[in-house]
Amino acid sequence: MDFELSEEQKILQKSARDFLRKECPKELIRAVSQSHEGYSTELWGKMAELGWMGLMVPEAYGGSGMTFLDLTVLLEEMGYNLCPGPFLASAVLAGPAILTGGNEEQKAELLPKISSGEKIFTVALYEPKSTFDAVPRQVTGSRVNGHYELKGTKLFVPDAHVADYILCPARTKEHPDPKQGITVFLVDAGSPGLACTLLRTISWDKQCEVVLDNVRVPSSRVIGRTDQGWPLVRDMTAKAAVARSAEMIGHCQASLDMAVAYAKERVQFDRPIGTFQAVQHHLADMWLDISGTRNLVYQAAWKISAGIEAERDVAMTKARTGEISRKVTKTAHMLFGAIGYTMEHDLHLYYRRVVAGDMAYGNSDFHYEEVAKSLGL
Amino acid sequence: MDFGFAKEELDFRQEVEDFVRSELPPDWDARAVWWPGGYGTIPEMEAEFLDFTKTFLRKIGKKGWLSLGWPKEYGGQSSMIKQAIVGDVLSYHRTPAGGVAVSIAGPTILMVGSDEMKKEWLPKIAGGEEGFWLGYSEPNAGSDLSAIKTTAVADGDEFVINGQKVWSSGAHVTENAWLMVKTDLQAPRHKSATLMIVPNETPGVTVKPIINLCGFHSFNEVFFDNVRVPKRYVVGEVNKGFYNVMLALQFERLAVGVGAFKRVLEELIQFAKETDLGGEPLCRKSEIRMKLARLATELESFYSLYWQTAWMLDRRRIPELEASALKLTGTELGVVFAQTAVDILGPYGLLDKGSKWAPLYGRVALGYLDSISGPIGAGTSEIQRSIMATRGLGLPRG
Numbered sequence: 001m002d003f004e005l006s007e008e009q010k011i012l013q014k015s016a017r018d019f020l021r022k023e024c025p026k027e028l029i030r031a032v033s034q035s036h037e038g039y040s041t042e043l044w045g046k047m048a049e050l051g052w053m054g055l056m057v058p059e060a061y062g063g064s065g066m067t068f069l070d071l072t073v074l075l076e077e078m079g080y081n082l083c084p085g086p087f088l089a090s091a092v093l094a095g096p097a098i099l100t101g102g103n104e105e106q107k108a109e110l111l112p113k114i115s116s117g118e119k120i121f122t123v124a125l126y127e128p129k130s131t132f133d134a135v136p137r138q139v140t141g142s143r144v145n146g147h148y149e150l151k152g153t154k155l156f157v158p159d160a161h162v163a164d165y166i167l168c169p170a171r172t173k174e175h176p177d178p179k180q181g182i183t184v185f186l187v188d189a190g191s192p193g194l195a196c197t198l199l200r201t202i203s204w205d206k207q208c209e210v211v212l213d214n215v216r217v218p219s220s221r222v223i224g225r226t227d228q229g230w231p232l233v234r235d236m237t238a239k240a241a242v243a244r245s246a247e248m249i250g251h252c253q254a255s256l257d258m259a260v261a262y263a264k265e266r267v268q269f270d271r272p273i274g275t276f277q278a279v280q281h282h283l284a285d286m287w288l289d290i291s292g293t294r295n296l297v298y299q300a301a302w303k304i305s306a307g308i309e310a311e312r313d314v315a316m317t318k319a320r321t322g323e324i325s326r327k328v329t330k331t332a333h334m335l336f337g338a339i340g341y342t343m344e345h346d347l348h349l350y351y352r353r354v355v356a357g358d359m360a361y362g363n364s365d366f367h368y369e370e371v372a373k374s375l376g377l
Numbered sequence: 378m379d380f381g382f383a384k385e386e387l388d389f390r391q392e393v394e395d396f397v398r399s400e401l402p403p404d405w406d407a408r409a410v411w412w413p414g415g416y417g418t419i420p421e422m423e424a425e426f427l428d429f430t431k432t433f434l435r436k437i438g439k440k441g442w443l444s445l446g447w448p449k450e451y452g453g454q455s456s457m458i459k460q461a462i463v464g465d466v467l468s469y470h471r472t473p474a475g476g477v478a479v480s481i482a483g484p485t486i487l488m489v490g491s492d493e494m495k496k497e498w499l500p501k502i503a504g505g506e507e508g509f510w511l512g513y514s515e516p517n518a519g520s521d522l523s524a525i526k527t528t529a530v531a532d533g534d535e536f537v538i539n540g541q542k543v544w545s546s547g548a549h550v551t552e553n554a555w556l557m558v559k560t561d562l563q564a565p566r567h568k569s570a571t572l573m574i575v576p577n578e579t580p581g582v583t584v585k586p587i588i589n590l591c592g593f594h595s596f597n598e599v600f601f602d603n604v605r606v607p608k609r610y611v612v613g614e615v616n617k618g619f620y621n622v623m624l625a626l627q628f629e630r631l632a633v634g635v636g637a638f639k640r641v642l643e644e645l646i647q648f649a650k651e652t653d654l655g656g657e658p659l660c661r662k663s664e665i666r667m668k669l670a671r672l673a674t675e676l677e678s679f680y681s682l683y684w685q686t687a688w689m690l691d692r693r694r695i696p697e698l699e700a701s702a703l704k705l706t707g708t709e710l711g712v713v714f715a716q717t718a719v720d721i722l723g724p725y726g727l728l729d730k731g732s733k734w735a736p737l738y739g740r741v742a743l744g745y746l747d748s749i750s751g752p753i754g755a756g757t758s759e760i761q762r763s764i765m766a767t768r769g770l771g772l773p774r775g
Contacts, residue, residue, distance in 0.1 A: 001458060002379040003685045009378075069378060260770050275775040280766030281759065287770060288702050295681035296674075299380045306381075316674040365667070368674070372666035375646055375673055 003295075008066075009073045016074050019050065020081035026346050029082050029204075036198075037162055038206035039085030044117055047083075053091045054115025057099065061111035068096075068239060072246045072301040076294075079250025082349055084205075086120050086159035092243045093236050094121030094167050101184065101224030101232040110165075110186070122163040123236060124154035124210055125361075132362040134169070134237050135178045135230075139212060141170035141185060147219055148172075150185060150212040158360075160196045160208035163189050167236075168212070173227045184229040186221045187212075203356030204349065238314045241361040242300045245321035248357040249294050251350045252325050255332040256286045258347060262336060273335075282331050289324040296320060312374035319367035322358035329354050380681075389459060393442065393466045400433060401470060409471040410730055412744030413637035414711015414751035417589040417596075421473040422547040424594065430473040430550070431505075437463075438505030443475045446628070446690070447487060451499050461631055461687035469636030476547060476632075477509040478502045482555050484628035485572070489613030489621050497609075498574070508551030512542045512575070512599065513622075520760050522557065523566035523619065527601060529558035529573065536560075536573065536611070538581075538604040544754070548584045548597040552577055561616050570618035574610040581605070591746045627690065629755075630700040633707035635683050638676050641714055641744075644737050645669060645721055652736075659721065668717050675713065679706050698769030705761040708751030715741070715748035 005013065023043055032040050047053065055071050057063025071092065078087065095114045098106060098121075113119035125134040139152030150170050160166055166187045173181030187194065193213040201207055224232045260283055263274030273279050300317040303310035329351040333340045340347040358364060382390070402408075409420045420426045437443060446460040447453025467474045483502045486494055501507040518524040527540025538558055548554070554575040561569040577584065581604035586594045613621045646669060649660040659665050686699045696703075718741040719726035730739035752758040766772045 001382065001684055001688050003688050005378060260772065263772060271775070272773050274766075274772040277759070277763060277775065280770075280772050281762040283770055283772065284762035284765040287698065287765060288706065291698070291702065292678035292682055292706070295685060296678055298378055299681060302378050302380045308381075313677075316677050319670070320674050320678060368667050368670040369663070371670035371673055375669060377646065377649065377660040377666050377669060 005073060009070055012070060013073050013077060015050070016052075016077040017080075019046075020077060020083055024081045024083050026082075026349070029084055029349060032084050033204040038159065039162070043083075044085055047087070048115075048117025051115075052087070053095070053117045054111075055091065056096055057111050057115045061099075061107055062115035063095075063111065067305040068242075069298070069301045069305040072242065072298060075243050075246035076250040076253075076297075079247030080254045082251070082254075082353060086122060086162060088240070088243055088247070089122035089158045089163070090114055090120050093123040093240050094165070096239060097123070097167060097184070097232055097236050098186075098223060100235060101229075105220075106186075106223065113164075119164040120159065120162055121165045121167065122157060122159050123167040123240075124157040124160065125169065125233070125237065126154065126156045128153055128155050132366040134233055134361075136169045136171045136182055137178070139168070139170045141172045141183055141217070143172070148183075148185065148217045148222075150187065150215045150217055152212055154210040154212070156199070156360075157196075157208045157210045159206050160189065160210050161198055161206060165189060166194075166210065167223065168210075169229055169233050179230040181227050182229040182233065183226050184223045184232050185217045186223050187215060187217055188221075191215045191217070201356065203352045205353070205356050207356075237361050238310065239304060241314050241318040241367070242297060242304065244357050244360050245293075245297045245317050246301070248321050248325040248354055249290060249297055251354050251357070252286070252290045252293075252328040255329050255347065255350045256283065256290060259283060259286070259332045259335045279335060282335060286328045286331055289328055293317075293320050293324050312371060315362075315367040315370035315374060318362055319364045319371060322364035322367070325354040326358055386458065386462060390462050390466060393463055396437075396440070397466060397470050397472060400436065401472065402429065405470075405472075407738050410738060410740045410743050411471045411634075411637060412711060412715060412740065412747045413468070413634050413641060414708040414714070415744065415747030416546060416750040416754040417591045417593055417747045418743055419476075419546075419595065420471060421476055422550060422593075422595045424550055426473075427550050433473050434475055434505030434508075436505075437467075438475075438503055441503070443479045443505055444483065444499075444503035447483065447499075447503070451487065451495070452503055455691070457631065457687040457690040458684070461683060464631060464634070465636040465639075465683075467636065468634035469640050471637055471640070474632065475502075475505060475508075476551070477511050477555055478505075478507065478551070480629045480632040481511065481625050482509045482553075482574075485612060485621055485625040488624055489617075491609070493609055494612065507553060508547070509553045509555045509574075510545050510548040510551045510597075510599075512545060512548075512554040512556035514544045515541060516543055520757055522622070523570070525557060525559055525570060527556075527558050528562070529560050529571060529606075531560075531608070532605075534608055535605045536608060538575065538601045538606065541598060541600050543596075543598045544587070545584075545597045545599045546595050546754075548577070548599050549586060549594065554582070554599065555612075557618050557622065560618075564616060567619045568616050571615045572612040572618045572621050573606060574612060575601075575604060575606050579604050579606060589747075589750070591743055626756075627686075627696050627700040630696075630703040631683070631687060631690075633683065633703055635676075635680055635707075638679065638710065638714060641718065641740075642669070642672055642676060644740075645672070645718055648736055649721060654723075665721055668721060672714060672717055675710055679710055682706065698765050701756075701761040701764045701769070704756060705752075705758050705765075708754075709758060711744075711748045711751045715744040719745050 054063030172183040175181035193215040300313035446457040529536040560571040581602040583600040728735035
């Protein structure tokens, strides 16, 4: 057993921390969140130069061939600093999915574009009537004269409005088992018939409605096996759930650090409020929730990296992270009082972000049910 | 990072598992009702199990399993991970595990004891030959340990002790007190106390039972009337008692009985699968599934904290926050497990040990009662949170 990061991971962590502190201040986060794009192309370019987009892409395709566990370290730092933009969709969902499911030609064409940050990818997993399991139900892909036509609506698609490509699972065959008959397509976001509309969320992120009106997709853009795309979707949602959890742990740690610093300096009744046990105990509980959950995140990431079956770990991780991150940020607000309830204060940035995190890739209730299944119930 | 066990560790776990299974009496499962996180129904504290406890501890002591975390020169293997593995397996089977002797007395003597004391006591502790009870609390010194009034006055080669201890778990089934006494009445409170070993058989020691709310005789009040102990039984330096107690806390916290949680979870899962109420197995009801999934998730997180703390100790790191976190979580989780178990069992969760209709040998009903002892004993949850906040997070003291 070893609970310590490797030397390389520590270096990655430190460089990410230093970089983001300098390049991703809160003013930038506020500014881009009000912009249409929702991210800074300048910051995106610098992140690409650091090689972040290609972290998990093999060297042969322009990446650095690191592991999902390495990426988790980076994601926690990005979460701590609320780093905005399509990183998770592009580098964590789409990249590894193409690496796993794509053929040689697709990998050679697409992966360097992801690694360089030159093109932005996203993944469209949910539909108006779908559950968190991400099984496509109403979006269909019909075979017409050697190509496919995609029809239907995808919802809560992250950063689709700025994406060049959208990975889109669709139903290509009716089957009694809803997890059969699924095919994953790579859709050019500029295709005729594709309409993308930004959703208004409270979380200061960019989520979209993507309407596919008989969008033509060539057969060469099928990623993975026709009608048997479920394992690829499943793999994406598992990685996404852990990756998002890592970001959320970062959000929580940042909230705790802010609250501890504030408790030391804010004076009431002639003493710092951090001397009061009511305040101390809140902070101790926050630490406890974060630390116990961070271990789950890294354990799941370690298993995924090592190729060990991680279904239950993923479910436990996302279930607990969703739960504690909402609790931790809510408690942080208690400690800040009225000032934390203002737009000018930074605390609400985390409070907004964690609830979107809970809802992404399966909320706590969904994942607890997954845990129950894994227990044989 | 590596969240897996080495092959040697897995083999070792199997060896412990096989041995324990071969040693347990056939009716052990029905009789040992201990609830994880609770202090009031531990079999090791029960006179009923005294013979088995003594024999069992000597056997595992002989195998070296009570001192795995100790340095090699004292017969250990310097492996807290292995010690934690033993703790996991033993608690899973709700067996005796050595109590205060192994989790507090041994580690403290190793750190601050004189050579003479090490020579005299460590082999007895490692061998499972002598047990200890914890003589800290007094009628007017609970969370505030510095308020103790039991005194020890030097007289030649001896100390003379007068006073009273209370909530002394297992004082009736172990041989020695691990006693905190006041040795300097003038000094500031935190520099006024000393730790010493006092054999129960010393003249002037009187042990009187207290029956806890489960109906078990787990703790006692103990009176000291001109009790004379040799000065060589002082642990560490005189007047450094509080310091030494704090030093040993980090080791004590691994004795949290993780395995017993796992066992209860397995039992509840089995119960939910096998119990059919209203024409449907309990495990199909979404509220039951949700409850069990939560328990399993909380337990997984608790396990990771457990192994992490053992790993830190092996790396000679002080688990300042983690040690308190383990105690806090381990006992509060005991309450969560008990409350949830009662919810799952419904009215059957009221049935006591020995009832005809009692599922799981009445363990849940007793657990409901016993679990409230966990967050109170050995430093309340509130004290743990204060320690974490001040020492771990650096918040100012009030």
